[in-house]
Amino acid sequence: MSKIITIFKRELASYFVSPVAYLAMTVFSLIIGYFYVVILFHAKDSNIMQYLFNNMAVVFLLLCPIITMNLINQDRQQGTDILLLTAPLTSWHIVLGKFFAAIAIYFIMLLLTVFYPVFLVIWGSPDLGPILTGYLGVFLLGSAFISVGLFSSSVTKTPVGSAVISFGVLLLLWIISWASGFLTSGMGEVFKNISVLDHFDSFIKGVLVFQDIAFYVLFIFLWLFMTFRSIEITR
Amino acid sequence: MIKIDNLIKYYGQNKAIDNISFEVKTGEILGLLGPNGAGKTTIMNIITGYLYPTDGKVEIDGNNVHDGFFPAKNKIGYLPEQPPLYPEMLVKDFLTFVARIKGVAPSEIKNNVAKAIKTTSLDQVKHRLISNLSKGYKQRVGLAQALINDPSFLILDEPTVGLDPQQIIDIRSLITKLAKDRTIILSSHILSEVSTLCERVVIIDKGRIVATDSQDKLTRKVSDVKQIFIEIEANDDKKPIDIFLDIENINKVDKQASKTKGKEAYLIETPVNEDIRPLLYECCVKNNWIIYELTTLDASLEDVYLKLTS
DSSP: OHHHHHHHHHHHHHHHTSHHHHHHHHHHHHHHHHHHHHHHHHOSSSOHHHHHHHHHHHHHHHHHHHHHTTTTHHHHHHTHHHHHHHSSOOHHHHHHHHHHHHHHHHHHHHHTTTHHHHHHHHHSOOOHHHHHHHHHHHHHHHHHHHHHHHHHHHHOSSHHHHHHHHHHHHHHHHHGGGGGGTSOHHHHHHHHHHOTTTTTHHHHTTOOOHHHHHHHHHHHHHHHHHHHHHHHHTO | OEEEEEEEEEETTEEEEEEEEEEEOTTOEEEEEOOTTSSHHHHHHHHTTSSOOSEEEEEETTEETTSSSOTTGGGEEEEOSSOOOOTTSBHHHHHHHHHHHTTOOHHHHHHHHHHHHHHTTOGGGTTSBGGGSOHHHHHHHHHHHHHTTOOSEEEEESTTTTOOHHHHHHHHHHHHHHGGGSEEEEEOSOHHHHHHHOSEEEEEETTEEEEEEEHHHHHHHHOSEEEEEEEEEOOSSOOHHHHHHTSTTOOEEEEEOOSSTTOEEEEEEEETTOOOHHHHHHHHHHTTOEEEEEEEEOOOHHHHHHHHHO
16 A cells, blocks of 8 residues: 555656646636636526536546646657666556556645535525535546546557547547437437446436446446556566 | 476566476575576566566575465565666665664664665765766666665676676675675676676576586586687798697697787687697797787687577
8 A cells, every 4th residue: 555655646746747747737717617607697596517517528628638748658669667666566556556646636626616616605505415415426437537548548559549548538438328319228328327427417417326336336346457458568 | 495397487478487496595696697588677577576476496405486475576676777776865864764664673773774874885865866977976876775674685686787897897896795604696798707707507498497507617608718828929931730730639720910010810719628738838939939928718608608598
């Protein structure tokens, strides 16, 4: 565990010596702030945070490839993968350390939005249940995005290649359920079940569904495992 | 002791390493020599656990490097050809990070970092960003990270490549110092470096071992003649070539261009186990020729290398 923490700390610190973390946080905060104000003035009901969570998910879909694009391929480019893999570490230490560092950046981005529901609580009486489950959902959804981005950075040589692949995969997993209407019921059901969007709905409605939580946990594990394999396979 | 046993490595369909076996005894400095693409780096990457072999195994003091329990990896320090450095980190922070991932006990980290900095003379730059360091200092930081866990086995891949002459001298003297209490495997293109630093040499070509022995034995193996260079001043009309050829055990005499006006230089070939220098001296004295130089030219590591890898 201490080795995962060591990798995590180094990776997290490296985010803050480049403009990536600052830019991602600034862009995320500005866009979500803009959405908050727009929704606040136009919403006819009390589901302001529901709309905001949906927008957070879309904005993070665009930002996640930028946050994860350097995670593994940069080590390969600068030769530091040799340092990590010849140290008494397993590839799991490396995968998890880097994954948690990206998660920490995402967590900070979400923390920056916490004062929006706080304003609602101060000046209104929102239902806290959907806000809390919404945050859990958006956190799980973002973590799932990060796991895809991490995998993408492990199979590409350049950051741009990684960003393009992860964005493509995430977009596909986002919209895949749209095709379910044209397909046979069995196939359509499969497409709906693997869509990251469909499993997100229950959280923002304030319902915790075991299958949806399990979906994200398994989804994350699957992509982390594929990242682990892609590191091992090159050895 | 490092024991490499029937190592085979495929990259796709390409066989990069073909049944390599050798041992490195504790305290020994072994040189890995071979042309580009011979497989030296692949062998080093397998020894250090970066790559898995397709077949065969590497044992460090009886522990398999690739078994996943790390007792072998804990004893190795590795400096790859391109030092593995995070350019955005400060030298001291980087070494502390390496100490942590290498499992140095928390109470020892400060000491080990200080020791590595001292050994590699990084004291002046320890608070500087790695990206701002010169190539020579980066190489030193690379060496410092390899030493951070005080390893018994050091694996150095082309440690002086790309350095200026002074930096090369500094790194070589550092390696000599480190070799006093460590086992070292060193790969290099620079034959003089290998012959200066290494007690034993393994020559690799196309993924196979073509020779392994001490430098002396290798040169004797590849050469069946000995060459002697002689420079004389002969103020007479005699023909030294004919006179030299009359001496027993001289097979061939070639006239060489002399560096000095009025002197004559000859390259004489004799069987490798014969020393004809006393006879040459007597011959020159008898003919009143003044000897300016009389040198045995041993086959060099370069000759061995070229002969075995051509």
